[in-house]
Amino acid sequence: MSNENPNDLRYTQTHEWLRDNGDGTYAVGITDHAQGLLGDVVYVELPELETQLNAEENCGVIESVKAASDMYSPLEGEVTEVNEALDGEPELINSAPFGEGWIFSIKPANIEDIEELMDADQYEAFYQE
Amino acid sequence: MSETKHTPLFDKHLEAGGKMVDFAGWEMPINYGSQVTEHKQVREDAGMFDVSHMVVLDFKGDNVKTFLQYLLANDVAKLKDQGKALYSGMLNHNGGVIDDLIVYYLADDFYRMVVNAATRENDLKWINQQADSFNIEINERDDLSMIAVQGPNAREKVISLLSNDSAEKAGALKPFFGVALDDLFIARTGYTGEDGFEIIVPNEQATDLWDKLLSKGVMPIGLGARDTLRLEAGMNLYGTDMDESISPLAAGMGWTVAWEPVSGEEHRDFIGRSVIEKEREEGSAMKLVGLVLEDKGVLRGHQKVITTQGDGEITSGTFSPSLGVSIALARIPSAAKESCHVEIRGKQLRSRIVSPPFVRNGKALV
Numbered sequence: 001m002s003n004e005n006p007n008d009l010r011y012t013q014t015h016e017w018l019r020d021n022g023d024g025t026y027a028v029g030i031t032d033h034a035q036g037l038l039g040d041v042v043y044v045e046l047p048e049l050e051t052q053l054n055a056e057e058n059c060g061v062i063e064s065v066k067a068a069s070d071m072y073s074p075l076e077g078e079v080t081e082v083n084e085a086l087d088g089e090p091e092l093i094n095s096a097p098f099g100e101g102w103i104f105s106i107k108p109a110n111i112e113d114i115e116e117l118m119d120a121d122q123y124e125a126f127y128q129e
Numbered sequence: 130m131s132e133t134k135h136t137p138l139f140d141k142h143l144e145a146g147g148k149m150v151d152f153a154g155w156e157m158p159i160n161y162g163s164q165v166t167e168h169k170q171v172r173e174d175a176g177m178f179d180v181s182h183m184v185v186l187d188f189k190g191d192n193v194k195t196f197l198q199y200l201l202a203n204d205v206a207k208l209k210d211q212g213k214a215l216y217s218g219m220l221n222h223n224g225g226v227i228d229d230l231i232v233y234y235l236a237d238d239f240y241r242m243v244v245n246a247a248t249r250e251n252d253l254k255w256i257n258q259q260a261d262s263f264n265i266e267i268n269e270r271d272d273l274s275m276i277a278v279q280g281p282n283a284r285e286k287v288i289s290l291l292s293n294d295s296a297e298k299a300g301a302l303k304p305f306f307g308v309a310l311d312d313l314f315i316a317r318t319g320y321t322g323e324d325g326f327e328i329i330v331p332n333e334q335a336t337d338l339w340d341k342l343l344s345k346g347v348m349p350i351g352l353g354a355r356d357t358l359r360l361e362a363g364m365n366l367y368g369t370d371m372d373e374s375i376s377p378l379a380a381g382m383g384w385t386v387a388w389e390p391v392s393g394e395e396h397r398d399f400i401g402r403s404v405i406e407k408e409r410e411e412g413s414a415m416k417l418v419g420l421v422l423e424d425k426g427v428l429r430g431h432q433k434v435i436t437t438q439g440d441g442e443i444t445s446g447t448f449s450p451s452l453g454v455s456i457a458l459a460r461i462p463s464a465a466k467e468s469c470h471v472e473i474r475g476k477q478l479r480s481r482i483v484s485p486p487f488v489r490n491g492k493a494l495v
Contacts, residue, residue: 039353040165042448043427043455045474061474063427065164065357065448087425 005031006098010114011123014056014072017098018117021105025080026114029102030062030071030093033127038064041093046082047104053077055113060103062093073106075113081105136181137274137335145349152352153247155182160351167354168450171321172491175280176350177342182246185273185329186256189239190265197232197240198397200259202377202405204387206394208234214305214318217385218377219244219252220401224408225373226380228252229365231318233307241314243275243327245367259400274335278347279325279358281491286345287315287326290338299326320355322362322489357447360456363419363485369430370417370444370458376405379460381417381485383409413463415441419485420457420471421495424478428457433472434480436465443471451488452495458485 005011010018015034019027035041043063053059053073060071082104086092093101108114118126133156142149147158157179160167170176188197197205203217213234219227228248233241244252253269260267278287288296295310302308304324307316314329330338343349356366363381365371371380378386386405390396420443422428428446441461449456461469461482470477483495 039160040163042165043425045426063448065450066159066353068427068429 005033005120005123007120009098009120010074010117011120011126012072012074012117013126015127016072016074018074018106018114019102025105025107027102027105028074029097031123032097035094035097035101038062038069038093039066040064041090044086044090044093044103046086047073047079049079049082051079053079053106071103074117075106075108076110077106077108079104080107134182136179137332138179138181138276138339141336141339142179142349147349147351150352153182153249155246157182158349158351160353161349164351164353164357165450167348167350168357170348171280171323171350171354171358172451172488173281175278175283175286175325175345175347176354177339177347178277178279178350178352178355179274179339180277180327181274181332181335183275184244184246184249184252185270185275186242186244186253187239187268187270188242188265189268190263191238192263193238193240193265196260196263196265199399200256201230201232202382202386202399202401204391204394204397204399205232205234205240206391206397207387208232210306211235212302212307212316214307214316218380218382219255220377220399220405221255221373222401222404223373224376224401224404226367226371226375226377226382227255227373229367229371229382233316235309247368272332273329274332275327275329276335276338276342277319277321277325277327278342279319279321279323279350281323283323283325283347284317286342286347287328289345290341302326320362320364321358322364322486323358324490356445357450360445360447360458361449361451361486361488363458363487365417365458366445375460376401376408376413378405378408378413379415379417381458415460416463417444417458417460418465419483419487419495420446420459420469420480421452421483421487422455422457422471422478422480426455426473426478428455428471428473428480432457434459434461434469435472435477436461436469438462438464441465441469449487451491452493456487456495
């Protein structure tokens with residue numbers, strides 16, 4: 001059931017990923033590895049639009065049947081969009097963690113911060129340690 | 130601490146892809162993939178749980194009935210028919226719940242008890258202390274495993290594995306009765322709110338029985354779904370919904386306390402009686418209720434409950450796969466009714482106060 005970590009994404013140590021939307025904003029979600037640890041997701045508390053987030057700031061909660069897990073912002077920036085589909089179908093995070101299960105979009109304050117995040121190989125090495 | 134323990138079915142859990150976790154010193158499956166799928170499997174068809182870590186105790190001797198009438202808050206004198214089971218709390222001298230358990234009447238000088246794994250050492254110490262002057266024989270049956278088969282199709286699938294004579298006897302079992310069939314002890318009991326059996330089987334036959342059940346399409350179910358199923362069924366979990374500091378009256382277990390003697394019997398002075406009798410007369414300050422969350426989110430243990438009559442606390446909470454909303458058991462002021470708020474991450478969310486169970490036999494009740 002391994003869903004490989006896509007090469008075009010950036011990753012955090014708290015298991016979020018970041019994808020370039022091509023318009024100056026970046027989509028954020030949690031990795032396949034993370035959703036596997038959480039189990040069946042039943043509720044997502046999304047960040048609010050236009051919230052200014054700091055890097056590693058708590059910006060939402062993912063609740064599985066097992067437990068509640070905090071979600072952290074991969075970098076400093078403003079929330080530009082949230083995935084409303086998760087309200088009705090939180091299980092998208094389990095079924096398509098790198099796709100339809102995206103959680104929110106952020107406009108980074110400093111675009112160079114992205115370079116600080118891990119690439120797919122580094123992330124894989126990180127969680128397999 | 131002692132090493133992690135394995136039930137005889139440990140390899141079967143690994144074969145089935147079980148995600149193993151520590152439970153009271155036992156390495157047990159939390160799920161085999163998806164807790165929600167397993168939950169629904171039990172509500173809609175049939176699933177099986179390895180509950181071999183639970184403790185089977187056999188009590189033998191002429192004084193056993195008298196002893197159990199002293200030890201337990203419920204009254205074994207209610208058990209008139211062979212194989213009949215009784216749910217009871219075992220209280221300390223302060224009226225706190227040491228454990229909840231099931232006891233079966235097998236003969237006038239033979240009762241069988243099943244207690245929780247997490248309380249094993251404490252229970253055994255307590256029971257042996259109390260039994261000191263009663264001259265009875267207590268045997269821990271570590272040679273026995275236990276498989277619970279639960280769901281609307283559970284009984285039919287178990288019965289199809291038995292020989293004609295055994296199948297007939299198992300099929301005739303009424304709810305909350307058990308029967309010894311060759312090496313097996315089969316009881317029509319469970320912890321899910323569904324029909325089914327709990328089967329006590331010799332350790333060396335456990336894997337064979339597991340494989341036969343698998344071949345009938347009975348799916349393995351982990352401890353995760355066991356918890357959501359029992360919570361939907363409004364059944365307490367020891368150590369979470371009640372413990373030694375909580376009286377049965379504040380734990381939704383008032384119905385299990387037998388205050389009046391069974392006809393023809395004498396007044397019974399069970400352990401803890403005087404303390405909880407006082408509480409009954411004065412009225413309990415707190416009660417255990419069900420909550421259904423009306424806003425979005427998930428109720429969890431230890432969240433604060435705010436009512437017009439004062440504050441309380443959630444004892445267990447989860448997302449209910451059957452109802453699609455979050456539900457909980459909570460201990461709140463006895464005078465509170467209808468609605469309350471639950472504090473989750475600084476926000477106050479609306480909840481309805483209900484009387485459990487939430488789900489029985491596949492049907493929503495709230």
